[in-house]
Structures are given as structure tokens and as C-alpha cells.
Amino acid sequence: MDILKTIEKTASGRFGIARLKPYQILVICRIMEQEETAYVRDQIVILPTGTGKSLCFLVPACLCSGITVIVYPLLALINDQAGKLEKAGIPFVKLCGSMTAAQRLEKLSALDKGARIVLTTPETIRSNAVLNSLSRKKISLLVVDEAHVISKWGKDFRPSYRNLSHAVCRLRPHQILAFTATASDETMKDIRVVLRMRHPLTVRGDADRPNIIYMTHRTLSRSQGLLEILRQCAKPAIVFCRTRAETVRYCIGIRKELRDNPARYYHAGLSPQERKALEDWFLKSPDGILTATSAYGMGLDKKDIRTVVHVHLPQTAEEYLQESGRAGRDGQDAPAWVIITRRDILSAEPYSPLVKIFTSPACRRYALLGAMGQIKMECSGCDFCLNRVQNTIDGEREILKLIRRRPFGLDSKTASYMLAGSRNRYIGRKENIFSPYWGILDNWNPVYLTQAVERLSGASDPFPISAVHFCNRGKLLYPSDNLLYNFIASILRRIDDGYNRIVRKAGRRGKGGKKVFGPGEAAPETVRDSTGGSLLDIRQD
Numbered sequence: 001m002d003i004l005k006t007i008e009k010t011a012s013g014r015f016g017i018a019r020l021k022p023y024q025i026l027v028i029c030r031i032m033e034q035e036e037t038a039y040v041r042d043q044i045v046i047l048p049t050g051t052g053k054s055l056c057f058l059v060p061a062c063l064c065s066g067i068t069v070i071v072y073p074l075l076a077l078i079n080d081q082a083g084k085l086e087k088a089g090i091p092f093v094k095l096c097g098s099m100t101a102a103q104r105l106e107k108l109s110a111l112d113k114g115a116r117i118v119l120t121t122p123e124t125i126r127s128n129a130v131l132n133s134l135s136r137k138k139i140s141l142l143v144v145d146e147a148h149v150i151s152k153w154g155k156d157f158r159p160s161y162r163n164l165s166h167a168v169c170r171l172r173p174h175q176i177l178a179f180t181a182t183a184s185d186e187t188m189k190d191i192r193v194v195l196r197m198r199h200p201l202t203v204r205g206d207a208d209r210p211n212i213i214y215m216t217h218r219t220l221s222r223s224q225g226l227l228e229i230l231r232q233c234a235k236p237a238i239v240f241c242r243t244r245a246e247t248v249r250y251c252i253g254i255r256k257e258l259r260d261n262p263a264r265y266y267h268a269g270l271s272p273q274e275r276k277a278l279e280d281w282f283l284k285s286p287d288g289i290l291t292a293t294s295a296y297g298m299g300l301d302k303k304d305i306r307t308v309v310h311v312h313l314p315q316t317a318e319e320y321l322q323e324s325g326r327a328g329r330d331g332q333d334a335p336a337w338v339i340i341t342r343r344d345i346l347s348a349e350p351y352s353p354l355v356k357i358f359t360s361p362a363c364r365r366y367a368l369l370g371a372m373g374q375i376k377m378e379c380s381g382c383d384f385c386l387n388r389v390q391n392t393i394d395g396e397r398e399i400l401k402l403i404r405r406r407p408f409g410l411d412s413k414t415a416s417y418m419l420a421g422s423r424n425r426y427i428g429r430k431e432n433i434f435s436p437y438w439g440i441l442d443n444w445n446p447v448y449l450t451q452a453v454e455r456l457s458g459a460s461d462p463f464p465i466s467a468v469h470f471c472n473r474g475k476l477l478y479p480s481d482n483l484l485y486n487f488i489a490s491i492l493r494r495i496d497d498g499y500n501r502i503v504r505k506a507g508r509r510g511k512g513g514k515k516v517f518g519p520g521e522a523a524p525e526t527v528r529d530s531t532g533g534s535l536l537d538i539r540q541d
Ligand SMILES: [Zn+2]
Pocket: 362, 363, 364, 365, 366, 379, 380, 381, 382, 383, 384, 385, 386
């Protein structure tokens, strides 16, 4: 029987896979071709998460004459694989750190009874007892999963992975395979050196995940934008945040507003027990929301995550594709949302290079895959290609309408609570409730809306403000881009000039015609209002 038929038969018979993907066939065929040859070229396989890389080594593991040792960085991954092998009825040996040397040797004795797969961690394989026992056997394949953690340059660096060099010397495997989803040049070099690979061949899979639809949501407030997305999207959902504090903050916000969906937060600062409990909870949850840092990832294979949201974008396309790729592992369509604020659109130096991809009028998929060195001519779905890019920033138009209509006498809180349709003390006068603007943003949380109004007013904006100015700490709101503002400003300037003229005249009439102010006191330059701020400050505010 030819080699391809044998491979396909094993994949369908043992694992129930009717058709292998081209890159799977490529990797498996190479392994099988080199099974009996003396000259071997090892392989580095770069495949995005969720593309069936485990078949690339499990199928050959069933066909090779010797033993396959698979090294995983996490116990969770070992347990996951062990479950699959059990289901397929394939005997295996599982070695973990919690076992004693005697227990490990006892487990390894199963290799004499027909088991041909060993699942282990880099820490366990360091042990002399394990290495002695394994080195007596023929090792056909040494498989290193998530091999990017070998690299010192990556965020997931695991020092124990560097000791695999020693294991390679002792076990002398016939072929070495390294699997990873990320592949910068430094990482590749580190993998090659540490694993002592012989002229490795690189197989790079298609990084595109056609069932993921890239979407953006333009809003004045990230917190509000997140709620808007979560209200209408399918769950379970995962929300990626930049910091540990943010995971907690957004989680609290979600719990307050979306009471029907359980929400939890996850980050590297939690204890291993807490994290394990959270992982188990999320794995089983049909409608949960998890706010997480990039610590959530490796080793967690929840197939039915329906939505991924990025409150902030990571720094590289590689990381973004990996994180957004957590959605839709079951092959069904899943959106990956990115929250874009007004600041992101206007900023000349955005917080991440990816912001440009999600704010420019171009296909997101094309740009993301382009950053990975891949050219994609067809897009299976992004907000640009689907013509669903928002023309306006959520909330902005309504706020500006109200400010134009009521330029005076509204502070930011009153304006926000009015727009949000909230009947509390901030609403002030009763007639505010009868305003046509009352409640036009009733889907907004008033606190987030207040922050949005303040941000829009330019208090913390580093760029030229085109919409609203605040003065007197939000006591008055002036639209800056219309005639009314210029009119008011000109009146204030005249009052100011008039006052200065009076002061100058009074000064001339003073004693000796030179000085009317106290010693060391400077003549007032501008009119001061009751709170001490210059009325003209509204122009520079
Ligand atoms: Zn597109």
C-alpha cells in the first residue's frame, strides 16, 4: 500500500478524520519518508492554533516503529491530549511532575507492553531515571509542542525548555519536530540551536482563519463600547485587556450591566489554583464572559468561544492573530471585535502599530496576513469588505447636538445624565426631562457618558479640538466650531479690552500718574471670573 493511503487510513480509522489538510499530509509524508533513512532533516512546523497540528505527529506516532516522545509546556495540554488518545483507544504513557521516580518508571514499563507514545513536560524529562529508561528504547520522534517558549525573546519564555538540549543528546531521537504558532527569526534560531536540529525544514501553514470575521466598533468610551458589543454578540466571549487591573475593572463593569451573563477575570497574578478553577469554569460555561490578559492562551482549547473582543490591541499581528484565533475553533463563524476610540483615529502615534490596520479604509484580513508575510487575495469577512464600517463614532453626534442646542448652563454630568435619560440629582432642573434630547443615549451608562463628554470637551485631548470646549471646569459648554462661539468670544474679548482700558486710565490718574497697585503687585492682565479662571481661557482650554 502506498504511503499516502496508509496515512489517510490511519487518520480516518484512529482519529475519525476523513480528509487531511495539505500541510498535514506534507509534514506526515516527510516523517514517514525519513523513517528508514540515515540522512534526516528535522522539521519546524508553524501553524496557527486550532488548525489540527496534533494530527501531524499523532498519525506518524501510530505508524513509526519506535517510540514518540511528546513534550508539552503545560499539564493541561497533556491532559487534553491524553483524553483524545484514550478516546481513540491508543495506549500511551503520561509522565507528570507530581509523580515519584518509582511511579514514573512503573508508568514507563507500559512501553514494553505495546504503548508507543510518551506525554511529558520538559521538567519531567530532565530526570535521570526517565532518561535512562527511555534511552534504552528506539526513539523515532521527539515532538516539542509550543516550541516558541524555548526562545528567550518571547513573552512565554520557559527556562526549563532550554534543558531539552540534554534530553536530545541522551535520547538521540531519529527525527525532531518542533511545533509553534509564532515564528520570529530569533525564535526559529533558538529552536534550531536548543533542539540541535539537523538542517531543519520549515513548514508554514496558512495563518488565515476564514471563519473569523474582523470587526471594529468606534466609540467615545472603551467601557461603553465593550458593553455594546457584549450585549449583542454570541457567548461565550473572551475580552482581551492590556493589564491585570483592566481585566478586573472591565469585569466589574460587565457584571453590573449584563446580569444575565456570568463574568470572571483572569490574569497571571492569580494563584495556579484560582486560574485552574477559572479555566475549568470557562471551559464548561455556555454563556460566560472572561476578561483576560494575554496570559490566557496556551493550553486552553475551548472550541466554542463565539466572540473575541480586544479592548486594546497587542503590539504585533502575530499576537493578534493568535488571540483572535481563540474564537470559533469549532469552525463556525465567530467575530473578532476591536474597540476603536476617537483618540485612536486621530492620534499620530497610536499605542499599537495595529491600530492603523483597524482604522484605515482597507481590508483588515489583507493587512493582518500581509504583516505575517502572506498575501491573501480573498477576504472571507471583515467590516471593511462587508461595508459595515461605522461612519460616526458611537455617541459623538448626540452629544454634539445637545451641546449646540444648549451651549450654556449644562455641566458635563447634567449633559450626560440627560442624554442617558437618568432621573437623578444630576439632571437638575425639571425641564431637562422634557428636552427632546432626554434619553437619546439611554443605552449608555451615565458614568461612561460623563467621561466621554469630558474627553470630547478636550480636557485630556492632546490634539486640536474641533467639537466642544469646556471652561470653568465644565460649568459652561461652548461649541467651538460655530458662529455662536466666535460671537461670545468676541464679546468677552471686548469686555476684557474695556476693563483693561479702564484699569489703564485709573492707573494714569493715580498718584504721580504711574502706579495704583500695591507694592510688588502686577496690573491685572485679564478679567477674572468668580472661580478665578480667566474668561478668555475658553479659547485655549
Ligand atoms: Zn476584508
